[in-house]
Amino acid sequence: MDIRVEDLYVRFATLSGDIEAVNHVDLTFSQDQITGLIGESGSGKSVLGLTIMGLLQSNATVEGRIFLGERELISLSEKDLCAIRGREIALVAQNPATSLNPSQKVGRQIEEVFRLAGEGKVDSTRRTHELLERMGFSDSERVMHSYPFELSGGMCQRILTAIAVAAHPRWIIADEPTKGLDAVVRNQVYDTFCMVKEQYNVSLIVITHDLLLARKFCDQIVVLYSGRVLEINTAQAIFNNPRHPYTQGLIASLPHLGMRPMPGFSAAFTDQPSGCVFHPRCPYIDEDCRKIEPKLIPVEEGSVRCHRYS
Amino acid sequence: MNDTLRYIMTKIFLAIPILIGITLLAFGLGLIARGDPALARLTVDPDYIPTEEEVQALREEMGLTDPIFIQYGRWISGVVKGDLGESYLDDKPVLSEMLRLLPNTLLLSFMSLTLIVVLGLLGGILLVVFQDRLFDVIGRILSIFIMSVPGFCLAYFMIWVFAQKLKLLPTSGTEPMTAFIMPCLALALSSACLVARLLRSSILGELVQDYALTARAKGLRKSQLVFRHTLRNALTPSVTHIANVFGGFLGGSMITESIFSIPGIGTYALTAINNRDYTAIQGYVLFTGFAFVLVCLLSDLICSYLNPQIRLGRRV
Ligand SMILES: Nc1ncnc2c1ncn2[C@@H]1O[C@H](COP(=O)(O)OP(=O)(O)O)[C@@H](O)[C@H]1O
Ligand code: SF4
Ligand SMILES: [Mg+2]
Numbered sequence: 011m012d013i014r015v016e017d018l019y020v021r022f023a024t025l026s027g028d029i030e031a032v033n034h035v036d037l038t039f040s041q042d043q044i045t046g047l048i049g050e051s052g053s054g055k056s057v058l059g060l061t062i063m064g065l066l067q068s069n070a071t072v073e074g075r076i077f078l079g080e081r082e083l084i085s086l087s088e089k090d091l092c093a094i095r096g097r098e099i100a101l102v103a104q105n106p107a108t109s110l111n112p113s114q115k116v117g118r119q120i121e122e123v124f125r126l127a128g129e130g131k132v133d134s135t136r137r138t139h140e141l142l143e144r145m146g147f148s149d150s151e152r153v154m155h156s157y158p159f160e161l162s163g164g165m166c167q168r169i170l171t172a173i174a175v176a177a178h179p180r181w182i183i184a185d186e187p188t189k190g191l192d193a194v195v196r197n198q199v200y201d202t203f204c205m206v207k208e209q210y211n212v213s214l215i216v217i218t219h220d221l222l223l224a225r226k227f228c229d230q231i232v233v234l235y236s237g238r239v240l241e242i243n244t245a246q247a248i249f250n251n252p253r254h255p256y257t258q259g260l261i262a263s264l265p266h267l268g269m270r271p272m273p274g275f276s277a278a279f280t281d282q283p284s285g286c287v288f289h290p291r292c293p294y295i296d297e298d299c300r301k302i303e304p305k306l307i308p309v310e311e312g313s314v315r316c317h318r319y320s
Numbered sequence: 321m322n323d324t325l326r327y328i329m330t331k332i333f334l335a336i337p338i339l340i341g342i343t344l345l346a347f348g349l350g351l352i353a354r355g356d357p358a359l360a361r362l363t364v365d366p367d368y369i370p371t372e373e374e375v376q377a378l379r380e381e382m383g384l385t386d387p388i389f390i391q392y393g394r395w396i397s398g399v400v401k402g403d404l405g406e407s408y409l410d411d412k413p414v415l416s417e418m419l420r421l422l423p424n425t426l427l428l429s430f431m432s433l434t435l436i437v438v439l440g441l442l443g444g445i446l447l448v449v450f451q452d453r454l455f456d457v458i459g460r461i462l463s464i465f466i467m468s469v470p471g472f473c474l475a476y477f478m479i480w481v482f483a484q485k486l487k488l489l490p491t492s493g494t495e496p497m498t499a500f501i502m503p504c505l506a507l508a509l510s511s512a513c514l515v516a517r518l519l520r521s522s523i524l525g526e527l528v529q530d531y532a533l534t535a536r537a538k539g540l541r542k543s544q545l546v547f548r549h550t551l552r553n554a555l556t557p558s559v560t561h562i563a564n565v566f567g568g569f570l571g572g573s574m575i576t577e578s579i580f581s582i583p584g585i586g587t588y589a590l591t592a593i594n595n596r597d598y599t600a601i602q603g604y605v606l607f608t609g610f611a612f613v614l615v616c617l618l619s620d621l622i623c624s625y626l627n628p629q630i631r632l633g634r635r636v
Binding site: 065095105113119122126159160174177 | 530537548626
């Protein structure tokens with residue numbers, strides 16, 4: 011079942027003005043492909059993921075449509091959304107260290123998913139054990155009786171993943187699953203997600219600014235910048251032949267390609283540039299770029315939002 | 321488990337110096353206030369003027385010339401045996417007098433505690449569940465109103481309505497048990513409102529934490545989220561506040577007890593203060609100090625139960 015996002019627009023009302031965190035995004039997340047959402051921090055990746063799950067805070071205004079198969083999610087009631095969350099679309103939240111309840115043992119936090127799905131106490135406990143073992147914990151008994159702050163970041167990350175897969179959802183949205191982890195643990199996380207994909211037959215949206223993970227793990231890549239999609243393409247094409255100047259800058263900043271940092275910063279949401287949002291940082295800027303906002307233009311198998319390709 | 325036990329022992333251990341401090345305070349108060357007991361005893365007969373030698377001899381006999389810490393030791397060993405001295409006023413032993421009045425204060429305190437806990441917690445939770453709906457808005461306005469009325473005004477207002485107009489409740493005294501209803505309301509209502517508001521804002525603070533997002537993503541409804549996850553983490557400030565208030569209640573509430581003519585620890589202290597009855601004040605300081613420290617200790621232990629990070633320490 012694909013997830014289709016149509017003309018999605020998310021605005022936050024804040025004291026310093028409105029923030030258009032997601033700006034007219036059209037996207038299809040295909041169930042057979044792992045999609046990676048990449049972009050600098052603050053580009054709206056998490057907000058996009060949370061909007062799909064209907065989990066934004068109350069200061070958000072959402073316009074547009076999101077389809078899960080035939081169902082439109084934005085117009086659903088909170089009650090219907092509760093039935094979708096966890097069971098059809100699950101979340102692996104960012105910041106594993108703070109994303110588990112600090113005053114509840116992790117076993118109970120996993121069991122809760124089974125209990126919500128209507129299983130009994132004994133079955134839930136048994137299945138939690140099984141799940142933890144599958145997630146690579148050899149001492150599941152001890153882990154179940156630990157509090158989150160007694161576990162490492164990588165372990166919390168796997169617990170979050172266990173919570174997400176517990177109810178066998180169709181979709182998992184993983185938000186920055188490797189952020190703040192060292193190389194060894196990042197590889198563990200990668201292995202865990204490979205296992206999850208195979209054994210649970212789940213479709214994945216991976217939000218990350220870990221470009222190497224995106225290249226290794228994703229089939230399709232979406233590049234976000236200031237709440238807009240700048241480029242969509244297969245992972246291979248994005249890395250071998252990046253088209254958008256922003257994507258080119260991102261790839262050039264990778265360590266093994268010389269680690270050339272991109273000049274400039276993305277503009278504040280409360281003060282967005284006219285025309286192309288990327289123009290203040292773009293090396294190819296010309297007259298049109300300052301005035302006319304480029305459209306997303308199909309180029310071969312992908313699409314790119316830049317005047318140079320029109 | 322070991323860590324938990326160690327935490328509890330540490331807390332109890334740390335309370336000991338505070339308790340000793342309170343005995344020093346009470347003893348010091350007696351020391352400053354008593355004047356010269358030897359002189360006082362020798363001048364009971366106003367016509368007799370004792371010589372300096374006589375006074376000095378009696379001082380030595382009464383142990384007043386001993387070093388302070390020996391006097392303190394003598395006093396504290398009496399206290400431990402339950403001897404808090406006799407009142408200057410009527411020569412009744414302070415301890416037995418306080419014990420006689422204590423049940424009324426205890427009853428009033430525990431009734432008020434119950435009211436604060438039930439009304440405060442229930443109110444706080446309901447305000448969150450109905451956040452920004454009519455119940456929440458009215459509840460918040462009403463609670464501000466009640467909190468801004470001083471307890472004694474509320475007391476007189478209730479006496480006027482329930483006792484004088486409706487004749488439902490007795491105006492004063494301790495019989496029948498219903499006489500405690502109005503004092504309890506006067507004492508606890510504003511604290512209950514404060515706890516409800518405090519709890520509301522701490523639950524709302526927990527609801528935007530990262531872990532609440534994970535819980536919501538599991539498909540929990542808001543009420544489930546509040547009860548299963550955020551409530552426990554949000555309780556600490558309310559527990560601490562309730563403990564402070566309750567510790568104060570145990571020392572007797574002078575105003576409420578006076579208005580409703582309830583003979584309790586508070587009125588005892590009030591009389592003692594008015595009559596400069598220092599032994600009684602000394603006993604009162606000792607009692608309220610100990611009660612307060614023990615209640616705070618208990619509240620620390622409750623908080624550490626609620627929040628395992630406190631008792632287990634961070635070990636990441
Ligand atoms: N509840 C909120 N209220 C106001 N601004 C928000 C809120 N949530 C996110 N934002 C803003 O939206 C923008 C995008 O945030 P986010 O999606 O978290 O970025 P990232 O791509 O790093 O995940 C940021 O500027 C952030 O400050
Ligand atoms: S539209 Fe212009 S400014 Fe924007 S990325 Fe393309 S060339 Fe650069
Ligand atoms: Mg993010």
